[in-house]
Amino acid sequence: MATGRNHRPATRSRGIPEATVARLPLYLRALTALSERSVPTVSSEELAGAAGVNSAKLRKDFSYLGSYGTRGVGYDVEYLVYQISRELGLTQDWPVVIVGIGNLGAALANYGGFASRGFRVAALIDADPKMTGKQVAGIGVRHVDELESIVHTNGVSIGVITTPAGAAQQVCDRLVGAGVTSILNFSPTVLSVPEGVDVRKVDLSIELQILAFHEQRKAADELSRGLRGPERPAPAAGGTGGGAGGARRGEGPGPDGDIPAVMPA
Amino acid sequence: MATGRNHRPATRSRGIPEATVARLPLYLRALTALSERSVPTVSSEELAGAAGVNSAKLRKDFSYLGSYGTRGVGYDVEYLVYQISRELGLTQDWPVVIVGIGNLGAALANYGGFASRGFRVAALIDADPKMTGKQVAGIGVRHVDELESIVHTNGVSIGVITTPAGAAQQVCDRLVGAGVTSILNFSPTVLSVPEGVDVRKVDLSIELQILAFHEQRKAADELSRGLRGPERPAPAAGGTGGGAGGARRGEGPGPDGDIPAVMPA
DNA sequence: ATGCCTTTGTGAACGCGTGCACAAAGATGG
DNA sequence: CCATCTTTGTGCACGCGTTCACAAAGGCAT
Structure with missing residues (x-):
């Protein structure tokens, strides 16, 4: 490159x-x-x-x-x-490693959706020595020092990163260096990888923020048309919890265009 | 301007x-x-x-x-x-509920990325009576019977579904019925919702399958061009990148998918 | 076999998102 | 105050993805 x-x-x-x-x-x-x-x-x-x-x-x-x-x-x-x-490519078996066995990593290890479609958890890897040897989802946790050898031995080409953000890039580099060419990244970080390596990211914080955007817009729409949630009790502290009592389908050109509903913090 | x-x-x-x-x-x-x-x-x-x-x-x-x-x-x-x-919309507080406290639900409850951006876990909800009252991430698990009242009381407009696939649509309907207008769906199901409700889905199995597709293509490319790699340092010794051990399973197309691809059962 | 009916496969138009390239705007130094 | 340099904001073109609409293809009943 x-x-x-x-x-x-x-x-x-x-x-x-x-x-x-x-x-x-x-x-x-x-x-x-x-x-x-x-x-x-x-x-x-x-x-x-x-x-x-x-x-x-x-x-x-x-x-x-x-x-x-x-x-x-x-x-x-x-x-x-x-x-x-x-x-x-599901007619073949894909060994994957999961790096970072915290709450999320452990949940993924237990996730049935992996094995059901030709994906096999070849190893769980964590940097914490206290995790080494522990059984998670019936699989022993290996130390990150063994990362390269695990990847080599099992012919792993797909890696899942569930480490904290600070360790993600480093782990990514090691995975790529060992031969992994596809990475599923759950850490909230932008990974930089050489060409030829695919990265897909899953970030629930981002998903929630996108939902919040639309939620706010919906609330603003209803507010601007003078519609108060008649059936909903007072929302939570913080304000317009989300109105949306009976979502009407009144889809019009929309009263957009005016003030963007500035929310006083 | x-x-x-x-x-x-x-x-x-x-x-x-x-x-x-x-x-x-x-x-x-x-x-x-x-x-x-x-x-x-x-x-x-x-x-x-x-x-x-x-x-x-x-x-x-x-x-x-x-x-x-x-x-x-x-x-x-x-x-x-x-x-x-x-x-x-992050200047306000968004209470969310997580429905389905299995491995994944518990991991999300512990996920720090929630609270860090204005999202607050208002409640954890599960259908299993044995879960009720348990503490997960410092929050008591409530029974799904209380779903509507929880949503009302807290003014929840965002719901996270981490139930098995079979229960997802039902939970979704109840959330929407109670006033939730944004849903983050982790179950491998296509949710149908009325207009005005936003749904975003996160499906690990799908992400892996997409990676597998590209991985297979990369392997095929390298194979067909006789390993004339680009200017990239040689990857793993054994795997040659996409090699992946390739242990084909001998079974037919049958066993594929009789598992609901979600962990808690 | 023939005509009808259902459903696929796809050509073409449209809209959205992306990236280039550049003029306008403002800071900075003489 | 003017010249120059940096960086924004955006008009424009291009390509991907979506959708419509319809001819071709095949089954099925008669």
Whole structure:
């Protein structure tokens, strides 16, 4: 990467758009549920409903994978489950390591969603010597000194970081140095990685803040149209707890445009 | 606009793009770090670097909030912290409830990132009577029967769902019925909510599957080009990056997904 | 076999988000 | 007070993603 910037529009992946890739697991989940109920075929309309997306979008998504449907009938559930699993790489076993066995790391270790789709927790790693050897989710915690050897021995290419923010970049560097090329980052930090390494981040604080933004906007909307929550008792300390008694669908052009509801702190 | 009197010349209180809103917490975090180091001002270039985004994008994002910068100098850190906090609604206190106190729910309850930004865990709720009264993160667990009264009493407008998939929709309905208008969903389910209710989902399984897709693609790329790697130092010895040990499981597509992908059961 | 009906697959238009490039604005030094 | 330098704010173009709308394709009944 010493060479200049070579833009790599991740969309090149095989012609499959990134947005489509992000939806494939959603489809797979819905299809798996249908498969368990022994439903043989499903239409794009039905499946889209189950996955919570538009049917045209679903059809276009599938079109990137190939023509797996039958016109006039729909899609064969089992076949589609297999094709999507294969496309996502779930027909093979992915060993992952979790670094940082605090509350969150332990919760992830116990998380059933890992093993259910071809992901196997190869090791739990923590920097605290007092954690070493402890059993979490039936797996012994290893010390971070062994990180490199663990990654090598197990052929780990996916790492999950659940350390405090201060340690995240350092752990990330070690993981990458050991050969990990995909990282799921739960710490509230912006990780910098060399090219070729994928990082996805999950930050609940950010998610909450986004919700708060919309919540505030909703409260401001209702306030500005002179609507007081008639059924809701007094909100919590701090003010407009969130009105929203009976959310009406009165969707108009909106009285936006005027004062942005400045909240005195 | 030229006059520095009234901020907000453009009436864009509602025109803030969703993508921008999603980045505001990122900027806020970087700015908070600068503030703690008593840095008075920061340029778009520096701040963009700290937040991991393009500087032009950052400037455009800020332009939606108003003209808070000074040309030739940069942005006043403290002022920007305040403005973004206000825009995100973080100057007020947001009581939240967490429903489903399993491993993940307990981890979230302990997560410091909540309280640090105006979010306060008003209550922990679980359906298991054996959990009722237990202390988690210093908060007593309440039974789900009390859900509505808890929401009413505390003026809760944001709910976090960490239940198993099977219970998620039901819990969601009750939360919405009680007045909650924003939901953060950790269960692997597509929630259906009435209009006016915001739902954001966090699904670890999906994130891993997306990583697996790219990982598989990387492995395929390297394989097909005969290991003609870029200018990147050679990764792990054994794995060659995407190698991943590749222990294929012998079972068919059947066992996939009979586990609800959530931990507490 | 034929015509009808259902559903897929996709061409095309549209909107949003991103990044470039530059003029305007303000600080700074002489 | 003027020249210069720095940095913001934004017009513009481009590409991705979404949605509409419809022709093609296949099943099914007669």
